[in-house]
Amino acid sequence: MGSTISFFSGESFPIEMHKVRIVQKLSLIPIEERVSAMQAAGFNTFLLKNNSIFMDMLTDSGVNAMSDRQLASMMMADDAYAGSMSFERLKEAAIGIFGKDFILPAHQGRAAENIISSAFVKPGNVVPMNYHFTTTKAHIGLRGGSVVELFKPVAMDLSSDEPFKGNMDTDALATLLDSERGNVPFVRMEAGTNLIGGQPWSLANLKEVGKICRDRGIPLVLDASLLADNLYFIKTREASQRDASIREITRRISDEADIVYFSARKLGCARGGLILSNDQSTHDKMLEFVPLYEGFLTYGGMSVREIEAIAVGLEETMDFDMIRHGPEFIKLMADELAKKGVPVVTPAGGLGCHLNASEFLSHVPQTEFTAGALAAATFIAGGVRGMERGTLSEERNPDGSEHLSEVELLRLAVPRRVFTMSQIKYAVDRIHWLFENRRLVGGLKWISEPKILRFFSGTLDAVSDWPNSLARKFRADFGDSL
Ligand SMILES: *Cc1c(COP(=O)(O)O)cnc(C)c1O
Numbered sequence: 073m074g075s076t077i078s079f080f081s082g083e084s085f086p087i088e089m090h091k092v093r094i095v096q097k098l099s100l101i102p103i104e105e106r107v108s109a110m111q112a113a114g115f116n117t118f119l120l121k122n123n124s125i126f127m128d129m130l131t132d133s134g135v136n137a138m139s140d141r142q143l144a145s146m147m148m149a150d151d152a153y154a155g156s157m158s159f160e161r162l163k164e165a166a167i168g169i170f171g172k173d174f175i176l177p178a179h180q181g182r183a184a185e186n187i188i189s190s191a192f193v194k195p196g197n198v199v200p201m202n203y204h205f206t207t208t209k210a211h212i213g214l215r216g217g218s219v220v221e222l223f224k225p226v227a228m229d230l231s232s233d234e235p236f237k238g239n240m241d242t243d244a245l246a247t248l249l250d251s252e253r254g255n256v257p258f259v260r261m262e263a264g265t266n267l268i269g270g271q272p273w274s275l276a277n278l279k280e281v282g283k284i285c286r287d288r289g290i291p292l293v294l295d296a297s298l299l300a301d302n303l304y305f306i307k308t309r310e311a312s313q314r315d316a317s318i319r320e321i322t323r324r325i326s327d328e329a330d331i332v333y334f335s336a337r338k339l340g341c342a343r344g345g346l347i348l349s350n351d352q353s354t355h356d357k358m359l360e361f362v363p364l365y366e367g368f369l370t371y372g373g374m375s376v377r378e379i380e381a382i383a384v385g386l387e388e389t390m391d392f393d394m395i396r397h398g399p400e401f402i403k404l405m406a407d408e409l410a411k412k413g414v415p416v417v418t419p420a421g422g423l424g425c426h427l428n429a430s431e432f433l434s435h436v437p438q439t440e441f442t443a444g445a446l447a448a449a450t451f452i453a454g455g456v457r458g459m460e461r462g463t464l465s466e467e468r469n470p471d472g473s474e475h476l477s478e479v480e481l482l483r484l485a486v487p488r489r490v491f492t493m494s495q496i497k498y499a500v501d502r503i504h505w506l507f508e509n510r511r512l513v514g515g516l517k518w519i520s521e522p523k524i525l526r527f528f529s530g531t532l533d534a535v536s537d538w539p540n541s542l543a544r545k546f547r548a549d550f551g552d553s554l
Contacts, residue, residue, distance in 0.1 A: 086400030089393040090489055093140060100126040100554045103546045106452050107539045114531025115448045115516050117457050126455030127491065127499055129484040132398070132423055136341035137489035139388060142381040149376035158379040159370040162346075165383040169319070169390065170326040170348050174355035176362050177372025177379075178345035181297050181335025182207035186365060187347060188293060188333060191357040192257040193217040200248055201260040202240040203227065203268055205295065206465055208260070210525060213467075217257070220248060227268050228478055230428045231418045235309040238265035238273040238302070242280045249288050258291040258331070264298025264305075267461055269481065270402075270423030272305035275313055275324055282328030291354065294329035297338045300395040300488070301422020307392065319390045330354060336378075340385035341488060344374035398422055398488050401496055405486070408500045414507045417481065424485035427503070429462060432482075433513055438463050440515020440535055443480040448534070449513045450482060452542055454502025458484040465527045509545050514538035 077087055101109070101124055113119035117130060128135065150157040163175050178184040185208050193199065195216030201208075204219045212219055222244045226234045240261060249256055261281055265271045285292040299322070306313050306321050313321055326332055331354065336344040349355045359369070366372040371379065388394050399422050406420035415431035427450075429436075429443035436442045443462030450456050462480035469475045484499065506513075516532040 085493070086397070086404055088397065088489070088492070090137075090139070090397075092492075094143075098126055099123070100455050102554060103452065103543045106455055107543050110448050110451055110539060111533075114519060115444065115533060116527070116529070116531055117447045117451060117459060118528050119531070120451065120457055124455070125451075125457045127495055128457050129424060129486065129499070130457050130459050132338055132485045132487045133335065134337035134343045135487045135490065136338070137487070138341055138381060139384070139489075141388070142342065142384045145380040145384045146377040149380045151376050152370070154368050154370055156370050156376050156379070158376040158383075162379050162383040162386075165386050166346055166348060169322055169386055170332050171323050172326065172332060172348035172350055174349045174352070176347040176349075176355070176358055176369065177374055178333075178347060178362070178366050179373025180337055180343065180345045181295075181333070182211065182345075183366055183373065184333040184335070184345045184347045185211040187358050187361045188258075188331065189215045189217070190361045190365075192291075194257065196255065197257050198248075198252050198255055199258065199260060200240075200245055200256065202238055202262055202273060203265045205262060205266050205297075206525060206527075208262075208295065210467075222248065223268070227265075227271065230269075230431075230479065230481075231415070233419055235272075235305070235419065236274040236277060237268060237271035237421075238262070239277040240273065240281050242277070242284060245281060246284050249284065249290060253288075256290055258293045259285050260293045260295060261329070262295040262298070263302035263325075264300075264422045266298060266423060267465075268479070269417040269426040269483075270298060270301055270421030272302040272309075272422065274310050275306050275321065276310070278325060278328050285330075291330035292328060293331045293333070294325065296325075296332050296334040298422055299325070299334065299339050300389050301399055303389075304392075304395045304399045304422065317390075318392055318395065322390065336374075336382040336385070339389060340382040341388070342378045342381035342385050344372075344378050344382050346382075394488075398486050401491065401493070402486050404493070405484070405496050405500060408497070409503060412500075412504045412507065414503060424458075424483045426461070427458075427482040427484065429480040429482050432507065433510055435511065436513065436515045438476045438480060439474060440517065441532070442515070443477075443482050444532065445513055445515050446480075446482045448516065448539070449506055449542060450484075450503060452539055453506040453546065454499060456484065456499050456502060458482045460527060464530070467524070467526070505546075505549070506542075509542065512538055512542045512545055 193215035197217040417426035
């Protein structure tokens with residue numbers, strides 16, 4: 073275990089194992105302006121402008137704080153269309169950490185998914201996974217394949233003490249692989265399972281999955297975008313791994329997979345993506361798509377500066393003090409909210425604190441986008457921008473009807489090393505206030521709905537004048553406070 077710090081007072085709270093050396097000024101606009109900004113953004117938090125946001129908890133993608141070492145490395149980047157030494161340094165770092173032989177660059181995580189799907193998914197194929205991610209499912213779907221999720225029932229249990237909700241149902245996997253023989257191009261395991269609340273799987277579960285795949289000659293693909301959080305939880309929750317180093321656990325994970333890919337916007341705290349593999353022919357099948365979609369094989373759509381920063385960021389991820397910040401601050405936030413009765417997903421996962429919108433706004437039906445309404449209301453209440461993870465993020469059913477999500481969550485991401493504890497406490501305070509006034513919040517309806525990944529750019533409106541009612545109550549309670 074990394075050294076823990078206890079307090080004379082008997083209190084218990086996480087402490088930043090870094091100091092802040094570069095800052096960015098923030099401002100908090102008055103609530104009336106927050107209502108106008110939300111309206112102008114079509115009640116879609118993706119469409120807000122950053123200068124109207126106080127705490128940007130939309131995502132951990134590309135917004136993690138970089139270290140002094142990462143910034144320094146960027147000054148020594150080696151510009152070359154082909155054969156950049158920056159890529160050599162990234163290759164050495166990534167291959168050293170994951171123990172794979174081959175590496176391909178991509179400009180971000182979904183670009184890696186495009187390449188993997190283009191190389192392996194054929195029409196009618198089925199891809200089993202512990203849970204889908206939006207971009208993964210879209211890329212598999214574009215190639216004519218479909219996704220089958222093999223989570224255990226506890227994954228959908230939003231308040232639980234199950235430490236590894238991201239585990240795959242291995243019996244279901246074995247059964248499916250046997251019945252779909254010849255029709256499964258690969259099995260995918262996602263670390264720090266994003267859409268169910270940043271929940272991890274155990275190394276033991278991954279090993280079982282790996283064995284089932286190997287026994288049947290089916291490749292296992294690991295989405296390692298949120299690996300940092302999963303590593304933290306394996307180390308702190310899986311007894312057999314308590315004494316292993318983060319580097320050792322990473323290698324044990326990677327050894328199970330035939331392909332490892334990730335978004336370096338999350339893993340590595342810079343902006344890019346990588347695909348690692350073991351085997352020449354697997355590598356070659358993916359390689360041909362890299363110059364087509366991404367760029368030459370030694371940059372793949374990334375700038376050389378980012379490439380340098382990812383190399384350093386991957387090494388820094390092997391430091392327990394670095395990867396603990398997110399999960400520990402998230403737990404603090406979830407615990408404080410839970411104490412006030414606010415429904416949060418438990419146990420707290422990685423990536424962010426997740427509010428259970430179905431319980432928070434139990435009076436807003438899914439057809440009026442419960443989690444989307446909570447995202448809008450949270451921004452209005454505190455200038456805090458989160459991300460809807462519910463029905464809005466789904467694609468419609470083939471017959472055109474709404475596909476109601478299994479869960480309606482508001483994700484409040486805690487980008488790594490970005491927020492201080494007082495900011496987290498501010499967010500808790502405003503969410504607590506919103507919870508006390510939840511009856512004032514109503515639902516949303518579509519104005520303009522794109523066909524693919526609609527949550528990114530679709531626009532909606534409030535079903536009633538609830539945003540202004542909420543603002544009036546805020547004024548009544550807080551006077552002229554921001
Ligand atoms: C973010 C994410 C992706 C996609 O990565 P981008 O860099 O945003 O394209 C894929 N898988 C998971 C689990 C992610 O969290």
